[in-house]
Amino acid sequence: MTANIIDGKAAAERLRQQVGLEVSRLVTEYQLQPGLAVVLVGDDPASQVYVRNKGRQTVAAGMLSLEHKLDVAVPENELLALVDRLNNDPAVHGILVQLPLPGHIDEQRVLQAIDPAKDVDGFHPANVGRLATGDPAAMAPCTPMGCTLMLREQFDGALCGQNALVIGRSNIVGKPMAQLLLRESCTVTIAHSRTRDLPALCRQADIVVAATGRPEMVRGDWIKPGAVVIDVGINRIRFEGEEKARLVGDVAFDEVVEVAGATTPVPGGVGPMTIACLLRNTVVAACLQRGVSCGLV
Numbered sequence: 033m034t035a036n037i038i039d040g041k042a043a044a045e046r047l048r049q050q051v052g053l054e055v056s057r058l059v060t061e062y063q064l065q066p067g068l069a070v071v072l073v074g075d076d077p078a079s080q081v082y083v084r085n086k087g088r089q090t091v092a093a094g095m096l097s098l099e100h101k102l103d104v105a106v107p108e109n110e111l112l113a114l115v116d117r118l119n120n121d122p123a124v125h126g127i128l129v130q131l132p133l134p135g136h137i138d139e140q141r142v143l144q145a146i147d148p149a150k151d152v153d154g155f156h157p158a159n160v161g162r163l164a165t166g167d168p169a170a171m172a173p174c175t176p177m178g179c180t181l182m183l184r185e186q187f188d189g190a191l192c193g194q195n196a197l198v199i200g201r202s203n204i205v206g207k208p209m210a211q212l213l214l215r216e217s218c219t220v221t222i223a224h225s226r227t228r229d230l231p232a233l234c235r236q237a238d239i240v241v242a243a244t245g246r247p248e249m250v251r252g253d254w255i256k257p258g259a260v261v262i263d264v265g266i267n268r269i270r271f272e273g274e275e276k277a278r279l280v281g282d283v284a285f286d287e288v289v290e291v292a293g294a295t296t297p298v299p300g301g302v303g304p305m306t307i308a309c310l311l312r313n314t315v316v317a318a319c320l321q322r323g324v325s326c327g328l329v
């Protein structure tokens with residue numbers, strides 16, 4: 033038996049369609065055009081690609097897209113001043129500061145400067161706390177939210193009671209992923225680099241979310257037959273004798289696809305859903321700021 037390969041591009045396209053319809057309604061009924069500001073510091077080529085894709089898709093959904101590109105050497109106080117201007121700009125409903133930031137900038141300080149109401153990444157401590165306390169109004173981080181939407185679809189909404197293993201404990205993916213799965217009433221385990229006998233733990237899981245940053249770490253013989261495996265990894269690897277770098281996940285796809293019930297590919301899995309969730313969060317944020325109800329929640 034081979035796994036159902038989850039089509040993240042198609043799922044993202046459907047979500048963006050819904051977002052676009054909601055944007056048209058907000059424009060027509062309230063003259064409310066949701067706006068997203070993306071701040072990019074430095075000129076990392078991969079980051080530039082993501083930011084360009086975000087901008088394109090934001091505009092395609094009928095929203096306003098603002099891009100701010102700052103020099104890699106920008107002083108921290110200039111970045112903080114820009115965040116402050118965006119916080120006070122009524123045309124901006126969502127703010128995303130692309131991570132990672134250069135070493136001379138205190139990342140936590142910048143994230144905490146973003147108005148929590150405009151924090152569409154869900155990285156501000158206020159939103160982290162809201163997610164942890166189960167506040168339905170919490171802005172949840174886009175990557176884990178995208179994973180959750182794909183999992184709901186795979187399980188026909190019946191995530192309740194499933195054994196979920198999250199591999200990785202970052203603030204951006206692992207921890208919020210665990211919170212979202214807990215909210216779905218999964219039995220959640222968080223594994224990390226110090227976990228003992230990870231393969232044995234993994235074999236008990238009905239759901240595996242791999243966010244380790246280690247290319248192809250999760251092997252086929254770690255997977256319980258029929259389990260659903262979500263691959264959050266994006267690793268650019270140069271193979272011997274190949275001109276271009278290849279994108280591989282944290283899951284050994286060729287092995288896992290033979291055992292799992294369903295799995296996400298890289299590319300074309302979690303990545304596209306991440307961006308679609310960013311658009312969704314921006315529309316939800318705009319509605320909350322204007323005090324109108326949102327068709328996307």
Ligand SMILES: Nc1nc(=O)c2c([nH]1)NC[C@@H]1CN(c3ccc(C(=O)N[C@@H](CCC(=O)O)C(=O)O)cc3)C=[N+]21
Pocket residue numbers: 081082128129130131132153174175266279298299300301302303304306307
């Ligand atoms: N504040 C902040 N928020 C983020 O959400 C954030 C960030 N910083 N920094 C960088 C990471 C990375 N990220 C991706 C989004 C989409 C794809 C994506 O669409 N990937 C395509 C492939 C793209 C390619 O070919 O490189 C795919 O997986 O199919 C990838 C990566 C968001 N991030």
Ligand SMILES: [Mg+2]
Pocket residue numbers: 200201202224225244
């Ligand atoms: Mg880790």
